[in-house]
Amino acid sequence: MKPLVLRxxxxxxxxxxxxxxxxxxxPVRKGPGALTKIAKAARPKxxxxxFSFPNLEKLLVQRELRTRQALEKLSLSQPLLLPDEMPxxxxxxxxxxxDPLGPYVELPFFKRLSPEAQRNYFLAANNRAIATLWKQRTxxxxxxxxxxxDFLTQKVSEPIANPFAQMAAQIGPxxxxxxxxEIHDYIWLQPGIGTFLEALRAKYPNxxxxxxxxxxxxxxxxxxxxxxxxxxxxxxxxxxxKTATRVGIRIKGLESSYVFYHTxxxxxxxxxxxxxxxxxxxxxxxxxxRNVDWAKAIAEYRQEEPDALxxxxxxADHLDYSKLSSLARRFPREETFIxxxxxxxxxxxxxxxxxxxxxxxxxxxxxxYLSWPSKELRNLAGFDVRIKLPEPAKQxxx
Numbered sequence: 001m002k003p004l005v006l007r008x009x010x011x012x013x014x015x016x017x018x019x020x021x022x023x024x025x026x027p028v029r030k031g032p033g034a035l036t037k038i039a040k041a042a043r044p045k046x047x048x049x050x051f052s053f054p055n056l057e058k059l060l061v062q063r064e065l066r067t068r069q070a071l072e073k074l075s076l077s078q079p080l081l082l083p084d085e086m087p088x089x090x091x092x093x094x095x096x097x098x099d100p101l102g103p104y105v106e107l108p109f110f111k112r113l114s115p116e117a118q119r120n121y122f123l124a125a126n127n128r129a130i131a132t133l134w135k136q137r138t139x140x141x142x143x144x145x146x147x148x149x150d151f152l153t154q155k156v157s158e159p160i161a162n163p164f165a166q167m168a169a170q171i172g173p174x175x176x177x178x179x180x181x182e183i184h185d186y187i188w189l190q191p192g193i194g195t196f197l198e199a200l201r202a203k204y205p206n207x208x209x210x211x212x213x214x215x216x217x218x219x220x221x222x223x224x225x226x227x228x229x230x231x232x233x234x235x236x237x238x239x240x241x242k243t244a245t246r247v248g249i250r251i252k253g254l255e256s257s258y259v260f261y262h263t264x265x266x267x268x269x270x271x272x273x274x275x276x277x278x279x280x281x282x283x284x285x286x287x288x289x290r291n292v293d294w295a296k297a298i299a300e301y302r303q304e305e306p307d308a309l310x311x312x313x314x315x316a317d318h319l320d321y322s323k324l325s326s327l328a329r330r331f332p333r334e335e336t337f338i339x340x341x342x343x344x345x346x347x348x349x350x351x352x353x354x355x356x357x358x359x360x361x362x363x364x365x366x367x368x369y370l371s372w373p374s375k376e377l378r379n380l381a382g383f384d385v386r387i388k389l390p391e392p393a394k395q396x397x398x
Contacts, residue, residue, distance in 0.1 A: 104289060122285060129284035132324065137356070140322055143380055144360035150377060151361055159369040159387075164192050167339050167385045168199035170371070176309065176335040177298075179328045181316030181383070183354060186343040187236045188391050193313070193341060194243040200311070201247040209249040210305055213237075214314035216253030218297045223251055252301050254294045254314065288325035291318055295330045316340050322356065322382030333375075337384050344368060344388040354388070357381050 144151070159166045171178060180196070182189055201209070215237045216226050231238035244251055259281060280286050298310060312319065312327065321328045321338055328338055342354040358365040370386040371378075378384050 122280070126283050126285035129288065129325075133284050136324060140356055140380070141360050144357065147377065147380065148361055150374070151357070151372070151381075152363060154372045154374055154377060155364065155367065156371040156373075157367045157369055162195065162199070163369045163387045164196040165199040166369070167387065168196055168203055170385060171200065171203070171337050173204075174335060175337045177331055177337075178309065178311045179319040179336060179338045180311060180313045181319040181338070181340045182313070183342050184315055186391075189341050189343065189389055190236045190240050192387070192389055194240050196339075197240075197244055197249060197311070198247055200309075201249070204309065208305055208308035209311060210252055210301060210308045211241075211244045211249050211311045211313060212252045212254050212294075212298055212301060213312075214254050214294075214318065216251065217255050217257045218253040219257060223253065226253060227251070249311070250305070250308075252297075254297050254312070256290070256293050259290065284325070287317060291325055291327040291330070294318070294327055316342070316355070320355070320382040321379055326382075333379070338378075338382070340383045340386040342386060342388045344390040355382065355386070357386075 178200075180193065182193070197211070215234065216223065216230055227238065227241055241251055281290060294312075294314075298312065302308075302310070314327070317323065318327050319338060320326055320340075321333075323329075328336055340355070353359050353365060357370070364370060368388045368390075370381075371384060372381070
C-alpha cells in the first residue's frame with residue numbers, strides 16, 4: 001500500500017476514535033502507542049533503509065545464485081561465448097569512505113547511501129548485467145551465423161595502401177561523431193590512429209574537430225598539464241596528442257577524475273585466481289556507468305563546439321554498437337561512424353580473436369580490413385570499419 005494511502009487511513013482512524021479516546025477527558029494510555037506504530041509504518045522508506053547492508057548482502061547472494069542457475073540453462077554452442085568476467089561476489093579495498101562514486105550521475109540518491117550500501121548496489125547491478133550479457137552474446141552469435149553468407153559476400157576486404165585513409169574517406173559530411181575504438185596495450189596501433197586523424201583533417205580542412213578521449217581526465221581547463229601527467233603513465237598516447245594538436249584538433253578528456261586519480265578496488269571473481277583480479281571499472285556495470293558519464297561530458301563539450309566533428313577515442317568495448325550499454329547507442333546512428341583498430345597477433349600459430357565477428361565467422365579473422373555496404377550488417381557487427389594491424393618487425397640496432 002502506498003505511503004499516501006496509509007497516511008490517509010491513519011488520519012481517518014484518529015478522527016473516528018477521538019470521541020472514545022478522549023471521552024473521560026484523558027487519552028487512553030495504550031492508544032498513542034498503537035497509533036505511533038501505524039504512523040511509523042506509514043513513513044516512506046528512504047534509500048539508506050531500502051539498500052541497507054544486511055538486506056543487500058542477502059539480495060546479492062540470491063541474485064548471484066540465480067545468475068548462475070540462469071547461465072547453466074543457456075545453450076552455449078561455442079566456448080568462446082563466455083564473457084570476460086563472471087559474476088562478482090565481493091570487493092576488497094572499497095575506497096568510498098567520504099565521497100560517493102562520482103560517475104553514478106543518473107542516480108541522485110546514491111550519495112545518500114552508506115559505503116556498504118554503495119558497494120552492494122554496484123555488485124547487485126553487475127550481477128544482473130552479467131546475465132544480460134550472456135543472453136545477448138548468445139543471441140548475437142546466432143544472428144551472425146544466420147547471416148554468414150551475407151557477411152562473406154558483402155565484405156570490403158581489399159583496402160588501398162593506407163587503410164586509415166580509406167576509413168577516413170567513408171566519413172561523410174552528415175557524420176557528427178566518429179567513435180574510434182582500440183584494444184589497449186598494443187603500442188603499434190598508435191601511429192595508424194595518428195594517420196587517421198591526418199587523413200580526416202585533409203578531407204575536411206576547414207571543419208572544427210574535437211578529440212574526446214578516455215585517456216585523459218575530464219574537467220581540466222589546462223589540458224597541457226594533464227597531458228604531461230599522462231605521458232609519464234602511457235607515453236604512447238602523447239605522440240597521438242601531438243599529432244592532433246598539429247592538425248588543429250582540440251583535445252578533451254572523458255574519464256571522471258574520480259576514476260582517474262583513485263586506485264580502484266579489485267573484484268574477486270569466481271573461477272579466477274587471486275593473481276588475476278578484475279578491475280571493477282572493467283566489469284559490465286562499471287563500463288555502463290562510465291559510458292553514461294562520458295555521454296554527459298560529450299554533451300557539455302558539444303555546447304562549446306556545436307558544429308564540430310567529435311572523434312571519440314576509447315577502448316573498443318565502450319564503443320561497440322552491438323553492446324546494449326555502448327556509448328555509440330547514445331547518439332543517432334545515422335550521424336555516428338564507428339571504426340575499430342585491432343592488433344593482428346600470432347599466438348602459437350593461431351590468430352587472436354578480437355571481437356564477436358571473428359568468433360562467429362573465423363573466415364573473416366584473417367582479413368585485415370572489414371566493412372560492409374549494408375547498414376544492417378554494420379549494426380549487427382557493431383562497427384562500420386575494422387582494421388587489424390600486424391606488429392611491425394623489430395629493426396636490429398646497427
